[in-house]
Amino acid sequence: MDFTLPEEIESIRQIVKEFVENEVEPVAHLIEEKNEIPPKIVEKAKEMGLFGLSIPEEYGGLGVGMVGKCGIYEELGKTHNGFTTLIGAHTGIGSVGIVEMGNEEQKRRYLPKMATGQWIGAFALTEPSAGSNATNLKTFAVRKGDRYVLNGSKHYITNAKDAHVFTVMAVTDPSKGPKGITSFIVEKDSPGFTVGKTEKKMGLKGSHSCELFFEDLEVPVENRLGEEGEGYVNALKILANGRAGLAARNLGSCQYLLDKSVQYAMEREQFGKPIIEQQAVLHMLSDMAVEIETLRWMTYRVAWMTDQGMNVIKEAAMVKLYGSEVYNRVADKAVQIHGGIGYIAEYPIERFYRDARITRIYEGTSEIQRNVIGAQLIKEYSHKHSPVGV
Template identity: 55%
Template sequence: MDFTLPADLREMQTHIRAFALNVVEARAHEIEATNQVPPELIRQAAELGLFGLSIPEEYGGVGLGMLGRCAVYEALGQGHMGFGGMVSAHASIGTSGLVKLGTPEQKAKYLPRMAAGECIAGFAITEPSSGSDAANIRTRAEKKGDTYILNGTKHYISNAPIAGILTVIAITDPAKGSKGMSAFLVEPSMPGVSVGKIDEKMGQKGALSAEVVFDNAEIPAENLLGPLDLGYREALGILTNGRVGIAARSTGAMQRLLDLSVAHAKGREQFGAPISTFQAVQFMLAEMEVDIQTSRLLWQKVAWMVDAGQDVRRMASVAKYHATEALSRVADKAVQVAGGVGYMKDAPFERFYRDQRLLRIYEGTSEIQKLIIAGDLLREK
């Protein structure tokens, strides 16, 4: 059993890691101060293919499988988490539905501009009354002639303030319950669609989110994505692969925090010796390494399963749950190793500590992941 990534993926990982650490991180204070990703970083990311990771080459994308995408996400995770969140929200759940379910006409219309970073994508399912309870969404879509009329509100929608296209989940047949959900490709400029003010969040600056309101929004019938009433399980299936990507991003963030912690421990002296010689510090570093290695093995296995066409519903949740919880532990230990420096905004420890907290919430909370895992176990015969 060979755990070595293919040479082309290792090379791509190296380039993306260098971009994240040397280019994006150089603008981190600017992103934090303005809550905006500079346009030139978006342009550079597009040139590296980051917006087209899952988009087939025929539409201008890179066409990577899940293993390749996650390798990139891990490298990206070592840099500013807000920037990485913006890119992955587009390249993962913002794009995967269209790639999987789209008609040739839909793909030709949107995918080339999405791959070029000219049309940023997002995924809209969360509502004020349905966060974890995604089956309880209330946004309705009614067919009238050659359009669907959408009414409802989505909130905390990643990339909404900068999006050119959103995959929106709405109820098309209330009588079918959760099986009456459908997906639509919605441009925020369409009649009746409005995007609210940018959410003020604890962390992940530059990864913008906002409320999206549909007030008799007119969506062309040809923008129905996939079959009518594709159902809750298929709609949520778009999120499943995204969870593997979050595990990979979490692993990258952990690796960066460990690297910073090791460097600090070697350079910081107390009581006449580097603190790296103290067993208490060594134990924290060792525990961080264990969390990183187990998280990396998990995302690699699940990514391989996706590429092999296997059902990953349970294992994607295992990977996300483990890696995001591990990242919280690692971030806490990194601040502890750094001491007072770790609490200061001038050092990256504090930023990672704030930014990582979201990963245990979005695209399925840790508690939801445990419910999915247990439910799948109990269904087994």
């Protein structure tokens, strides 16, 4: 396994690093205050091609592999998580379905505009009664001639306020359970499609999560993503594909917190010496460093496996689980090391602490990741120990 980034990707990573440090982080406090990402920051990200990371070059994107994307995501994770989520949700679950499962006509219609950021992507699966239990969808799609008619609602949909293109999961045959779910590409301005209220969240300011409502929304058959009944499988593939990317963003945030904590511990004096010389503080920093390095290797290994076309269902769930749990532990230690200043909203540690909490919930809770890992272990064990010929 070789995790070395190609020269052109390393060059992009350095540009992103400078962008994050010089342009995004200085306005992070404004994003918190206004719950909006400054348009000039978004436009600069578009000019840099960040919205086209996952999209092949033939459709106007950068066509970066998963290892390369993780290198870039890691740098993005070192700044405001709301800004990072706007890009990450678009380049991950918001567009990967069309990239991986769309037909040629769909790709040519949507991907060029998504690559430039002219159209933002979102993924609409979660409903009031279908969060972790994704098979309990209440949004239905009934085929009538050359169209499907959608009725239902979604909630907590990331990027919903800003998105133009939604990958929507709906039930087409309730008698088939998971095999009765179908995925569709839905455009924001379609009659019968309404974006509801923007949720007020603990963190991720500037990243807007909203309700969606479908009332007799007509979707052309050509906007079906894959065949009928493939929606649940599509959703699992889309989510698994994005988990290494999310882990990389968590990794970047963890590294930022460690760097800030070491710097503060070396400068802050108590009892006549820097607090980094206090064993309790040094042990916290050491634990943070060990977990971050472990996460780094897990993240890039899963990314490499993804680029090789390997099955990463178990490994993607592992890195999502571990990455989110590590981020929360690292953020907690960072607050403790900074003491009172770590609890003050004027400084970034408090913001990262709040932003970390959602990572154990969205794109599959930590409990669901454990279920996925466990199911894969049972499957692997059963296969290894099956009688010959079975």
